[in-house]
Amino acid sequence: MNLLFVSSECAPFVKTGGLADVIGALPRALANCDVDVRILLPAYREFTELLKTGTQVLAIKKLFGGPASVVAVNADGLDLLLLHAAHLYDRDGGIYQDKDGQDWSDNHLRFGALSFVGAKLAAEGLIGWQPDVVNAHDWQAGLVPAYLSQIKKPVPACVFTIHNIAFQGRFDSRLRVDLGLDERLFTQEGIEYFGDISFLKTGIALSSKITTVSPTYANELLLPEFGMGLEGLMTYRQKDLIGILNGVDLEVWNPESDPLIDANYSVRSLAGKKVNRKEIENRFGLTPAKDAPIFCVVSRLTTQKGLDLLLESVDELVGLGARLALLGSGEKWLEDGFVEAARKYQGSVGVIIGYDEPLSHLMQAGCDAILIPSRFEPCGLTQLYGLRYGTLPVVARTGGLADTIIDANDAALAADCATGIQFYPVTRAALMRAISNACEFYKDKKLWRGMMRRAMRQPVSWDRSAGLYAKIYQQLSVKTKSKSLEK
Ligand code: ADP
Ligand code: GLC
Numbered sequence: 001m002n003l004l005f006v007s008s009e010c011a012p013f014v015k016t017g018g019l020a021d022v023i024g025a026l027p028r029a030l031a032n033c034d035v036d037v038r039i040l041l042p043a044y045r046e047f048t049e050l051l052k053t054g055t056q057v058l059a060i061k062k063l064f065g066g067p068a069s070v071v072a073v074n075a076d077g078l079d080l081l082l083l084h085a086a087h088l089y090d091r092d093g094g095i096y097q098d099k100d101g102q103d104w105s106d107n108h109l110r111f112g113a114l115s116f117v118g119a120k121l122a123a124e125g126l127i128g129w130q131p132d133v134v135n136a137h138d139w140q141a142g143l144v145p146a147y148l149s150q151i152k153k154p155v156p157a158c159v160f161t162i163h164n165i166a167f168q169g170r171f172d173s174r175l176r177v178d179l180g181l182d183e184r185l186f187t188q189e190g191i192e193y194f195g196d197i198s199f200l201k202t203g204i205a206l207s208s209k210i211t212t213v214s215p216t217y218a219n220e221l222l223l224p225e226f227g228m229g230l231e232g233l234m235t236y237r238q239k240d241l242i243g244i245l246n247g248v249d250l251e252v253w254n255p256e257s258d259p260l261i262d263a264n265y266s267v268r269s270l271a272g273k274k275v276n277r278k279e280i281e282n283r284f285g286l287t288p289a290k291d292a293p294i295f296c297v298v299s300r301l302t303t304q305k306g307l308d309l310l311l312e313s314v315d316e317l318v319g320l321g322a323r324l325a326l327l328g329s330g331e332k333w334l335e336d337g338f339v340e341a342a343r344k345y346q347g348s349v350g351v352i353i354g355y356d357e358p359l360s361h362l363m364q365a366g367c368d369a370i371l372i373p374s375r376f377e378p379c380g381l382t383q384l385y386g387l388r389y390g391t392l393p394v395v396a397r398t399g400g401l402a403d404t405i406i407d408a409n410d411a412a413l414a415a416d417c418a419t420g421i422q423f424y425p426v427t428r429a430a431l432m433r434a435i436s437n438a439c440e441f442y443k444d445k446k447l448w449r450g451m452m453r454r455a456m457r458q459p460v461s462w463d464r465s466a467g468l469y470a471k472i473y474q475q476l477s478v479k480t481k482s483k484s485l486e487k
Contacts, residue, residue: 218243284350
């Protein structure tokens, strides 16, 4: 069974968030289910060196204003198909935004091109490799089924995966012509969205199946509070929608062997965690304290993540004797607010603004608890890393956070099955109650250790979820095959 992934990110090569982690990990797990995945990615500047080592498998004379090619390369155990189109991707700046934080003005073409080539590869295949199904991820790949629908021969079915419905790839409808999309697609059932074009909406409307990254988020997407305007369409497509939890790449995120942390440790021997904690205290300028936990945050700093509520709670958190180590970047007012809090509470609050992959591992290893007060969270990966590293997640009860953490309520404590703390509603008061409960639990060393060990033993691998994806691909590929036989 051959599968084509179309995505704008893939760890460890290019990452701004959890999408990259998923694209870098799921193909490895799918390989164990006999699914051979190739990943189509834009060849951003990060790929300059890798491009030189690959083999050109497709050439396109002109793709939205310049020449393009697809270069196949195996790196880090992944089969990548790099879409080399220098006029679109070889730039100084971010993958979505320029150096000033403005979206690239031609993002519709950059990701339209990705989708176009995704559809072309799905339909035509490569010498010796024909995809049975294509899985397009997030808005950047949302036009794949639109371009597939313009190909006049039987084509593989498309699965569309929603990692976050908040990012919809919405553009002026006049750009349809530049994108080479037929006028007949500009309908409510197709690419049209409130008079504009939406890439995400297109993916949802035109794909055979839609997946999202947790069962709870799949339910939430039907509600106005979470559907972000697409709840009607989600409800209409409900029968083809399935929520499948993300997993963890157990090789990359393993406290027993992680090369990015100061001391390795395991569920049997937790001693190394203390060494990492020392290093966290050094790096964040935190004063050692025995009976109070270090909470950490590793996150985009946005209102999605509810970090404004944490900012408003810093005084109280410090008042409880707890400490906070925060690594993140994002909205300027949140960055400034946390920097100011660190200045005000030197020794108790440490803040590093930026993106630092190695430090994110050290924080999971050296902190006691990880705070994730998200207003919505399709799945969330940092709570899963927290479980694995015995850094207990304190999370809002929403989306994937609700599905992965067992709240330390009285029943769970009595049954010895708690793995963290959940709170609801997502308010400052509820967050503060959760933080205060965590501080109380922390004082009871036996209780805390028990929760840590249980958290570390939670099954967070991709195995089960990969099986669920594989099943969907199998069903669709059988359907497509029998359809094309009928023709
Ligand atoms: P989202 O994709 O919504 O940002 P996830 O929890 O799914 O949230 O994934 C976030 C990923 O990005 C995790 O791998 C996390 O460790 C990483 N991450 C987020 N912010 C930073 C940062 N400032 N430095 C390093 N890694 C980060
Ligand atoms: C999105 C979501 C996050 C999810 C990630 C990977 O970025 O915000 O919750 O874990 O995608 O699926």
